[in-house]
Amino acid sequence: xxxxxxxxxxxxxxxxxxxxxxxxxxxxxxxxxxxxxxxxxxxxxxxxxxxxxxxxxxxxxxxxxxxxxxxxxxxxxxxxxxxxxxxxxxxxxxxxxxxxxxxxxxxxxxxxxxxxxxxxxxxxxxxxxxxxxxxxxxxxxxxxxxxxxxxxxxxxxxxxxxxxxxxxxxxxxxxxxxxxxxxxxxxxxxxxxxxxxxxxxxxxxxxxxxxxxxxxxxxxxxxxxxxxxxxxxxxxxxxxxxxxxxxxxxxxxxxxxxxxxxxxxxxxxxxxxxxxxxxxxxxxxxxxxxxxxxxxxxxxxxxxxxxxxx
Amino acid sequence: xxxxxxxxxxxxxxxxxxxxxxxxxxxxxxxxxxxxxxxxxxxxxxxxxxxxxxxxxxxxxxxxxxxxxxxxxxxxxxxxxxxxxxxxxxxxxxxxxxxxxxxxxxxxxxxxxxxxxxxxxxxxxxxxxxxxxxxxxxxxxxxxxxxxxxxxxxxxxxxxxxxxxxxxxxxxxxxxxxxxxxxxxxxxxxxxxxxxxxxxxxxxxxxxxxxxxxxxxxxxxxxxxxxxxxxxxxxxxxxxxxxxxxxxxxxxxxxxxxxxxxxxxxxxxxxxxxxxxxxxxxxxxxxxxxxxxxxxxxxxxxxxxxxxxx
DNA sequence: TGTTAAATTTGAATTAAATTCATATATGAA
DNA sequence: TTCATATATGAATTTAATTCAAATTTAACA
Numbered sequence: 001x002x003x004x005x006x007x008x009x010x011x012x013x014x015x016x017x018x019x020x021x022x023x024x025x026x027x028x029x030x031x032x033x034x035x036x037x038x039x040x041x042x043x044x045x046x047x048x049x050x051x052x053x054x055x056x057x058x059x060x061x062x063x064x065x066x067x068x069x070x071x072x073x074x075x076x077x078x079x080x081x082x083x084x085x086x087x088x089x090x091x092x093x094x095x096x097x098x099x100x101x102x103x104x105x106x107x108x109x110x111x112x113x114x115x116x117x118x119x120x121x122x123x124x125x126x127x128x129x130x131x132x133x134x135x136x137x138x139x140x141x142x143x144x145x146x147x148x149x150x151x152x153x154x155x156x157x158x159x160x161x162x163x164x165x166x167x168x169x170x171x172x173x174x175x176x177x178x179x180x181x182x183x184x185x186x187x188x189x190x191x192x193x194x195x196x197x198x199x200x201x202x203x204x205x206x207x208x209x210x211x212x213x214x215x216x217x218x219x220x221x222x223x224x225x226x227x228x229x230x231x232x233x234x235x236x237x238x239x240x241x242x243x244x245x246x247x248x249x250x251x252x253x254x255x256x257x258x259x260x261x262x263x264x265x266x267x268x269x270x271x272x273x274x275x276x277x278x279x280x281x282x283x284x285x286x287x288x289x290x291x292x293x294x295x296x297x298x299x300x301x302x303x304x305x306x307x308x309x310x
Numbered sequence: 311x312x313x314x315x316x317x318x319x320x321x322x323x324x325x326x327x328x329x330x331x332x333x334x335x336x337x338x339x340x341x342x343x344x345x346x347x348x349x350x351x352x353x354x355x356x357x358x359x360x361x362x363x364x365x366x367x368x369x370x371x372x373x374x375x376x377x378x379x380x381x382x383x384x385x386x387x388x389x390x391x392x393x394x395x396x397x398x399x400x401x402x403x404x405x406x407x408x409x410x411x412x413x414x415x416x417x418x419x420x421x422x423x424x425x426x427x428x429x430x431x432x433x434x435x436x437x438x439x440x441x442x443x444x445x446x447x448x449x450x451x452x453x454x455x456x457x458x459x460x461x462x463x464x465x466x467x468x469x470x471x472x473x474x475x476x477x478x479x480x481x482x483x484x485x486x487x488x489x490x491x492x493x494x495x496x497x498x499x500x501x502x503x504x505x506x507x508x509x510x511x512x513x514x515x516x517x518x519x520x521x522x523x524x525x526x527x528x529x530x531x532x533x534x535x536x537x538x539x540x541x542x543x544x545x546x547x548x549x550x551x552x553x554x555x556x557x558x559x560x561x562x563x564x565x566x567x568x569x570x571x572x573x574x575x576x577x578x579x580x581x582x583x584x585x586x587x588x589x590x591x592x593x594x595x596x597x598x599x600x601x602x603x604x605x606x607x608x609x610x611x612x613x614x615x616x617x618x619x620x
Numbered sequence: 621t622g623t624t625a626a627a628t629t630t631g632a633a634t635t636a637a638a639t640t641c642a643t644a645t646a647t648g649a650a
Numbered sequence: 651t652t653c654a655t656a657t658a659t660g661a662a663t664t665t666a667a668t669t670c671a672a673a674t675t676t677a678a679c680a
Contacts, residue, residue, distance in 0.1 A: 002386065003313045019657060032639045034658060039638090044393050053647040053656055061396045068389040072382055076312065079378040083354050086371045329628065342668045344629060349667095363627060363676040 001043050004076065007069035009036055010048075014066050015294055018055040025294060025302050040065075077287075081117055084280040091120040094281065097133045098125070099147020100268070101195040102224065102244045107146075110285075110292045117288065118281045131198060137273055144272045144282060146289070157277040158269040159286035160303035162293055166203055166264045167256040169231050169238040169245055174255070181258035184212035191236030193227050196220040203266050204239040208259060228254060239264070243297035267303060311353050314386065317379035319346055320358075324376050325604055328365040335604060335612050350375075387597075391427055394590040403432040404591065407443045409457020410578070411505040412534065412554045417456075420595075420602045427598065428591045441508060447583055454582045454592060456599070467587040468579040469596035470613035472603055476513055476574045477566040479541050479548040479555055484565070491568035494522035501546030503537050506530040513576050514549040518569060538564060549574070553607035577613060 005026075012022035013033075023033040041048050048062035058066055084090060096111075098104065107125070114123055126142045134150040136142035149158060168182045176186055187209055199205045209216060219236055221227045227238050228248050239259065249256050258264075270277075270286040277283070290302055315336075322332035329347075333340040351358050358372035368376055394400060406421075408414065417435070424433055436452045444460040446452035459468060478492045486496055497519055509515045509528075519526060529546055531537045537548050538558050549569060559566050568574075580587075580596040587593070600612055 002390070003315065005313065018655095020655090028638095029640055030657075031641075031659085035639075038658080044390075046393055046397060051646085051657060053649085053654095055656075061393050064389060064392050064396065068385065071385060075378065075381060079374060080312070080354075082374050083356055083371050086374065087356060328626095330626090338667095339669055340628075341630085341670075345668075348629080361628060361675085363625095363678080365627075 002040070002065075004072070006036065006040055007065070007072055009033055010062070010066050010069045011073060012294075013037075013049075013056055014058065021301075027304060078117070081280075081284065090118065090279075090281055092279065092281065093122040093124070094144060094285065095124045095126050095142045096285075097130060097136055097142040097145045097147075099133045099145055099201070100266075101197070102241050103146055103268070105224075105244060106289075106293055106296060109296065110289050113288050113292055114285055117284060121281045129197075134271065137271070137276075143276050144270050144285065146268060146270055148267060149269055149271070153271070155273060156271055157274045158271045159277065159283060160305040161268040161270060161286060161289050162297075162300045162302045163265045163267040164297065164300045165242045166239050166259060166266055167242050167245065168204075168259050169228070169240055169248075169254045169256055171232055171234045171237075172252055172255050174234075174237070176257070177255060179257065181260070181263075183260060184208050184214050187216050187237070188214050189216065191217040191219055193219050193221060193230050193236045193238045195227075196222065202239075204259060204264060208264060241266070242299045246298060269303075312350070312375075314382070316346065316350055317375070317382055319343055320372070320376050320379045321383060322604075323347075323359070323366055324368065326365075331611075337614060388427070391590075391594065400428065400589075400591055401430040402589065402591065403434070404454060404595065405434045405436050405452045406595075407436040407440060407446055407452045407455045407457075409443045409455055409511070410576075411507070412551050413456055413578070415534075415554060416599075416603055416606060419606065420599050423598050423602055424595055427594060431591045439507075444581065447581070447586075453586050454580050454595065456578065456580055458577060459579055459581065463581070465583060466581055467584045468581040469587065469593060470615040471578040471580060471596060471599050472607075472610045472612045473575045473577040474607065474610045475552045476549050476569060476576055477552050477555065478514075478569050479538070479550055479558075479564045479566055481542055481544045481547075482562055482565050484544075484547070486567070487565060489567065491570070491573075493570060494518050494524050497526050497547070498524050499526065501527040501529055503529050503531060503540050503546040503548045505537075506532065512549075514569060514574060518574060551576070552609045556608060579613075 009022065009026055009028075012025040013019065016022045016025060019033050019037075020030040023030040026033070028036075037048060044061070046061045047059050048065065049056040050059060094114075096107075098107065111123060111125070114121075126136065130136060133142070133145045133147060134156065137145060137156060146161070150156070170176060176182060179186070192204070192209075194202050194205075199210070208214075217236070219230070221230060224240065224244055227240070228245070230236060231238050231254050232248075242256070245254065245256055248254050270282070270289065272282060286305075290305075293300055294302055319332065319336055319338075322335040323329065323343075326332045326335060329343050330340040333343040336343070338346075347358060354371070356371045357369050358375065359366040360369060404424075406417075408417065421433060421435070424431075436446065440446060443452070443455045443457060444466065447455060447466060456471070460466070480486060486492060489496070497514075502514070502519075504512050504515075509520075518524075527546070529540070531540060534550065534554060537550070538555070540546060541548050541564050542558075552566065555564065555566055558564050580592070580599065582592060596615075600615075603610055604612055
């Protein structure tokens with residue numbers, strides 16, 4: 001009766017707190033997940049969640065099954081990796097380049113998990129700034145780029161990771177503080193504080209401001225914390241991933257606003273040459289990134305990818 | 311893709327060595343199991359078993375998944391018990407009586423497993439010989455009888471355990487050594503060596519010899535080893551569970567024969583008052599017996615019981 | 621070297637289970 | 651009260667698992 005799929009659902013519910021979001025994460029409808037959980041509750045004749053407007057809260061019984069999920073799922077994944085190893089030698093190397101600045105936030109736990117899963121693979125982070133990271137793949141200087149899809153993906157393959165919302169960050173007393181969302185025009189003549197990368201690589205500029213032909217000033221800073229300080233001291237506004245600014249918003253250091261009518265979302269992929277991306281450990285890097293980020297980053301949405309078959 | 315049901319199937323295959331027997335054990339057809347395993351192999355693109363006339367042998371990949379099963383299934387069962395505990399206090403006592411002599415062979419590992427699973431339940435074995443063990447239930451002297459179903463099961467409930475074959479045991483040079491199976495007439499004027507219990511409680515007498523009106527002599531011994539010694543030294547023949555005589559047969563100390571045209575099978579149940587048998591820990595005793603015996607006793611067949619819902 | 625018995629495999633038909641769709645219901649905030 | 655945001659429900663549908671009825675495969679044995 002209890003199946004692994006139930007455990008995965010419980011984990012998704014724990015991560016998102018909401019049935020609807022959890023359903024997205026396991027690629028089911030909200031209704032399907034509701035039926036699934038209900039079936040479990042009926043089978044064991046016990047309530048697993050306290051339902052409320054604000055979402056689901058685990059009861060002790062629900063928590064017990066969640067604990068089981070957290071215990072079992074990693075063991076299962078490790079077994080699946082071992083099956084791959086039994087098929088053939090899986091040693092190799094994996095040089096990762098990050099296209100996105102903020103990705104450094106979660107890369108450390110990802111690399112830790114990866115090293116534990118694939119001790120025989122030599123994994124490295126390619127250091128330094130690169131204006132065209134995808135080019136490093138063809139040049140043989142890197143194996144995987146974590147970032148958006150490049151224009152021309154000749155000879156490259158990608159695995160979908162997740163998407164996240166980029167939100168505008170303002171000082172708490174900014175004139176726009178009462179709007180629920182900022183439109184392109186709201187940025188006119190503002191100072192936009194960004195990482196020091198080309199305009200083409202900054203989503204809000206490429207997708208919002210440039211199409212609307214908005215004039216704005218620009219100022220750069222290397223570190224997220226520096227950008228936040230500049231915003232808080234009213235030197236300008238920024239646009240950053242929702243999960244990177246959470247702490248600052250919670251402490252009323254800055255406020256965050258959606259951008260555009262439906263929000264500005266950015267998608268992340270693991271990109272590499274075809275030869276690299278068929279390797280089980282490269283596919284597993286994508287799976288690990290998805291898992292680690294799903295667990296740690298609030299508000300992200302996993303991109304559909306059928307499933308990553310090692 | 312991989313589900314707990316697959317792990318249970320793998321465990322059953324490991325225990326029985328044959329797809330057909332494993333299928334019985336998980337209450338599926340042999341075909342269904344074949345499809346199930348094939349689906350796993352296709353999914354992971356790896357061979358899990360070496361098939362042969364003699365049954366299935368695990369490949370390293372199959373073994374890896376079997377290891378996973380052996381790691382996960384106990385954790386799952388423990389979680390299910392914990393769910394019960396969360397519903398209500400489950401302390402109590404459980405006094406077990408054995409109707410069958412040979413059951414002592416496997417009772418120790420069962421009681422160990424039970425104590426681990428239900429530390430708050432006081433479990434005891436009711437000592438001494440009882441000509442009518444079921445009577446102890448109504449008399450309040452015992453909580454569960456492990457044995458066959460009594461004639462009148464007034465106010466009693468039972469949970470099915472398993473059935474096993476009772477085989478005739480002969481000295482290796484016995485005149486009947488070349489028959490593949492013994493019929494009732496073959497016992498005429500032989501000496502039957504049994505445990506010291508009433509004739510009505512001895513299956514071969516009640517079900518085979520008495521109906522055929524065969525005359526035989528009888529001699530008793532307390533211990534299985536004593537019975538085997540008597541058989542080996544040509545003092546008579548015995549009828550014992552197939553799993554209890556394995557060692558002796560393997561060492562050519564005695565030989566074993568099927569009894570009757572389709573074998574003589576005996577069924578075992580856990581029997582108790584209705585109030586007792588609804589308790590989760592009583593139901594779980596039955597589950598534990600089934601599990602432990604399935605794992606350790608060759609040639610038994612689990613009785614259908616839908617499933618034991620704690 | 622057939623023959624047979626005891627296995628597993630296969631593919632189509634069937635059955636059962638999971639999922640979706642469309643809608644209802646519940647909850648707390650405004 | 652109404653609205654926005656959740657979860658629940660039941661019927662229809664889709665998908666997956668299982669059975670049924672052969673077809674193979676394999677090794678032992680005559």
